[in-house]
Amino acid sequence: MKDGGDRYGGFYAALPDAVTAGGFALVWMSPFVFGPLSVKTAMLTMLVEFFLVHATGFFTAFGNDQYASRRQRVAMLLGLSLFYVLMIPSADTSWVYDASLPPELAWHERAVWNPRFMRWQPYRAHTHVFAFDKHIVGDRLSGAQYELRTDLYDEEWAT
Numbered sequence: 001m002k003d004g005g006d007r008y009g010g011f012y013a014a015l016p017d018a019v020t021a022g023g024f025a026l027v028w029m030s031p032f033v034f035g036p037l038s039v040k041t042a043m044l045t046m047l048v049e050f051f052l053v054h055a056t057g058f059f060t061a062f063g064n065d066q067y068a069s070r071r072q073r074v075a076m077l078l079g080l081s082l083f084y085v086l087m088i089p090s091a092d093t094s095w096v097y098d099a100s101l102p103p104e105l106a107w108h109e110r111a112v113w114n115p116r117f118m119r120w121q122p123y124r125a126h127t128h129v130f131a132f133d134k135h136i137v138g139d140r141l142s143g144a145q146y147e148l149r150t151d152l153y154d155e156e157w158a159t
Contacts, residue, residue, distance in 0.1 A: 020045070040107060043095060094122040 062076040093109035111120040125137035135148040
């Protein structure tokens with residue numbers, strides 16, 4: 001530091017994140033700014049970044065869970081890896097990546113019909129945890145928690 005060689009070290013360290021954030025902001029404002037695959041490429045980049053940076057803690061915790069069997073640990077890791085939902089506040093749908101589908105269908109849109117407003121809206125279920133033998137989801141707007149079931153469908157907010 002005495003010779004001034006590290007003066008810009010912090011700037012250079014933050015530069016890749018700044019460029020990436022700028023690219024995402026451009027795609028957010030103009031979805032085809034980098035061509036017809038701009039949104040898909042940006043979402044795949046976010047997915048990779050999510051796994052490499054944010055999900056590392058989950059992967060470590062799941063992989064080292066001493067109370068879960070090997071089969072349970074593998075299922076937890078695959079569950080985190082195979083499904084990803086992207087919410088875009090201004091969009092009428094949710095973008096979903098489901099690796100259990102064929103590659104050409106893996107990225108797709110999902111939505112819920114709101115009869116009150118006569119329009120499609122993104123899923124409100126935003127967070128998920130499997131606990132107490134139930135799938136619990138959190139409402140992204142109200143913070144309420146609901147049980148997700150295949151035998152019952154009720155979008156309480158849409159009625």
